[in-house]
Amino acid sequence: MSNYHIKHLEEYYQVYRKSIREPENFWEEIAEEHFLWRKKWTNVLSWDFSKPEVKWFEGAKLNITENCIDRHLATRGDKTAIIFEPNNPTDKAEYISYKQLYERVNQFANVLKSKGVTKGDRVCIYVPMIPELAIATLACARIGAIHSVVFAGFSSKALSTRINDCDCKMVITADGSYRGNKTIDLKGVVDEALESCPGVKNVLVAKRINSKISMKVGRDFWLQPLLDSASKEGNAEVMDAEDPLFILYTSGSTGKPKGMVHSSAGYMVYTAYTFKNVFQYKENDVYWCTADIGWITGHSYIIYGPLANGATTVLFEGVPSYPNFGRFWEIVDKHKINQFYTAPTAIRALAKQGTELVEKYNLSSLKVLGSVGEPINEEAWHWYNENVGKKKSPIVDTWWQTETGGIMITPIPYVTPTKPTYATLPFIGIQPALMNENGDELKGNQVEGRLCIKFPWPSMARTIWGSHQRYKETYFSAFDNMYFTGDGALRDEVGYYRITGRVDDVIIVSGHNLGTAPIEDAINEHPAVAESAIVGFPHDIKGSALYGYITLKDAGESRNHKNLSKEINQLIADRIGPIAKLDKIQFTEGLPKTRSGKIMRRILRKIAHNEMDNLGDISTLLNPDVVQSIIDNKL
Numbered sequence: 001m002s003n004y005h006i007k008h009l010e011e012y013y014q015v016y017r018k019s020i021r022e023p024e025n026f027w028e029e030i031a032e033e034h035f036l037w038r039k040k041w042t043n044v045l046s047w048d049f050s051k052p053e054v055k056w057f058e059g060a061k062l063n064i065t066e067n068c069i070d071r072h073l074a075t076r077g078d079k080t081a082i083i084f085e086p087n088n089p090t091d092k093a094e095y096i097s098y099k100q101l102y103e104r105v106n107q108f109a110n111v112l113k114s115k116g117v118t119k120g121d122r123v124c125i126y127v128p129m130i131p132e133l134a135i136a137t138l139a140c141a142r143i144g145a146i147h148s149v150v151f152a153g154f155s156s157k158a159l160s161t162r163i164n165d166c167d168c169k170m171v172i173t174a175d176g177s178y179r180g181n182k183t184i185d186l187k188g189v190v191d192e193a194l195e196s197c198p199g200v201k202n203v204l205v206a207k208r209i210n211s212k213i214s215m216k217v218g219r220d221f222w223l224q225p226l227l228d229s230a231s232k233e234g235n236a237e238v239m240d241a242e243d244p245l246f247i248l249y250t251s252g253s254t255g256k257p258k259g260m261v262h263s264s265a266g267y268m269v270y271t272a273y274t275f276k277n278v279f280q281y282k283e284n285d286v287y288w289c290t291a292d293i294g295w296i297t298g299h300s301y302i303i304y305g306p307l308a309n310g311a312t313t314v315l316f317e318g319v320p321s322y323p324n325f326g327r328f329w330e331i332v333d334k335h336k337i338n339q340f341y342t343a344p345t346a347i348r349a350l351a352k353q354g355t356e357l358v359e360k361y362n363l364s365s366l367k368v369l370g371s372v373g374e375p376i377n378e379e380a381w382h383w384y385n386e387n388v389g390k391k392k393s394p395i396v397d398t399w400w401q402t403e404t405g406g407i408m409i410t411p412i413p414y415v416t417p418t419k420p421t422y423a424t425l426p427f428i429g430i431q432p433a434l435m436n437e438n439g440d441e442l443k444g445n446q447v448e449g450r451l452c453i454k455f456p457w458p459s460m461a462r463t464i465w466g467s468h469q470r471y472k473e474t475y476f477s478a479f480d481n482m483y484f485t486g487d488g489a490l491r492d493e494v495g496y497y498r499i500t501g502r503v504d505d506v507i508i509v510s511g512h513n514l515g516t517a518p519i520e521d522a523i524n525e526h527p528a529v530a531e532s533a534i535v536g537f538p539h540d541i542k543g544s545a546l547y548g549y550i551t552l553k554d555a556g557e558s559r560n561h562k563n564l565s566k567e568i569n570q571l572i573a574d575r576i577g578p579i580a581k582l583d584k585i586q587f588t589e590g591l592p593k594t595r596s597g598k599i600m601r602r603i604l605r606k607i608a609h610n611e612m613d614n615l616g617d618i619s620t621l622l623n624p625d626v627v628q629s630i631i632d633n634k635l
């Protein structure tokens with residue numbers, strides 16, 4: 001018997017030890033007993049972090065959708081797989097059973113095939129949080145096409161960059177989307193993006209808001225009529241264990257977004273196993289993750305992890321503030337949610353509204369509360385624990401990344417005693433290490449350093465699409481023979497981990513990962529701007545917000561700074577998306593630089609954090625005077 005479901009702390013330690021001492025035996029047992037394979041592997045693991053190359057379950061054949069759908073049909077055919085909760089609370093929720101999901105995924109897969117999509121092709125999915133998003137994703141996986149889901153809040157420029165980076169031949173989208181009381185013209189964004197995407201042959205359009213849109217003859221097709229005439233049956237493509245399942249873009253501190261490539265078998269095994277344990281999912285539980293499927297959280301813990309366990313997973317189209325800030329709690333009450341997984345930024349925004357709206361609803365179904373995306377501050381942790389969980393539902397503060405595919409450091413609820421602001425212990429099979437700047441591992445407890453992972457785990461990204469060299473440089477070059485996460489962390493006296501935040505130029509705003517370089521590039525496109533530097537500063541709700549220091553070409557620029565700020569933020573919204581807009585813009589005479597001309601972001605960060613008395617030695621700067629003037633004019 002493998003240890004698929006861990007139920008107490010002693011068992012956790014015992015299984016953890018086994019997973020470290022005999023990783024291959026351990027993962028082989030999990031894979032063998034809990035998944036459907038067309039053919040078993042010849043080798044469980046081969047790896048070399050210096051290349052880097054990692055292969056799990058080599059030689060095995062499978063299709064992830066047979067594991068997420070087909071194998072449940074006999075026992076769970078009528079069970080609800082997906083509950084769709086629409087933006088408007090007075091619209092009816094939709095309940096999609098496993099049987100219906102099977103039919104709808106097959107229909108969609110058959111439409112993709114009829115449009116010439118075959119195994120290995122890349123398909124861009126730019127769809128709001130409606131059932132078609134999950135179904136399109138699964139349909140790609142069913143025929144072996146590699147999906148690249150792009151969050152439907154990204155701008156046309158961001159979309160076209162992602163479409164071109166991996167040569168998508170098809171885009172799946174919708175006429176528009178709802179966001180609270182607003183609608184967004186998604187098809188318009190796609191049309192604009194496609195002006196610079198010559199490789200896209202077809203666009204499939206789901207109807208959501210019934211707006212008038214333009215359809216390009218021969219290229220664009222309404223989805224529904226095609227689905228209606230497609231067969232509900234279809235065989236899944238047989239995939240190799242290491243065939244790419246999807247590409248998902250994440251921001252880097254420099255350069256264009258990185259298309260992280262995830263594999264089929266390892267990703268499936270690890271997301272399913274973590275889902276089962278981190279949420280202690282039991283048959284008939286209703287699980288809800290509020291993330292968008294456009295992020296890794298949605299891929300792993302709305303779609304693949306839950307469905308691989310035959311779970312009921314909620315897909316919510318709306319926002320926490322519409323029609324009012326009680327919406328999340330209304331949904332918990334309505335669908336009797338047992339596991340609720342959200343981001344600290346949402347918790348902070350809801351906490352700000354007081355407790356009246358939480359108390360209005362019956363939240364007694366809740367058994368597990370999750371947090372993900374950024375460090376959860378102590379205040380938010382307590383508010384969540386007391387007002388939502390009523391001190392009865394453990395909070396799982398789950399640390400992981402787009403690159404890791406699945407949850408890496410986390411409590412197991414009812415197993416690991418929790419501690420506010422601590423992600424606590426490594427999950428089964430995960431070997432973290434804390435490193436100092438000289439490249440030495442910090443052994444023992446009560447140490448703080450850079451967080452690395454020493455040993456491969458099944459769901460790690462295998463490469464960056466189109467640039468294995470960049471993958472190696474970004475993740476495997478900082479420390480020998482280790483995966484470097486980009487985060488700092490400390491280990492306390494009992495071995496619990498606390499993530500202290502990014503140690504690179506990535507800033508997490510409302511749980512979204514933003515690189516400073518692309519934002520600075522967008523700002524620098526403004527004709528009046530000479531140069532700019534972006535840093536994060538603490539923000540009540542967003543966790544971090546963006547502070548921009550901008551130097552103009554003409555110091556005596558006659559134009560009003562307020563207008564300039566608006567233009568700059570518009571430029572950022574066009575190039576990246578509204579999430580990357582700056583909260584504060586300070587026009588400066590210059591930016592502090594080293595003698596070799598490198599902008600000293602560290603100093604700017606300290607100023608934005610109001611840590612002026614702790615700037616360190618600035619006398620060696622090229623232009624020390626500029627620092628005082630920046631402090632004097634601080635916003």
Ligand code: WT7
Nearest residue numbers: 297372373374375397398399400401402499513
């Ligand atoms: C970065 C990864 C993992 C899905 C959502 C974000 C930060 C994530 C936590 C946490 C502290 C966290 C890290 C990480 N992060 N979860 N529980 N505590 N920090 O995925 O966009 O790839 O971002 O988010 O800095 O490196 P992502």
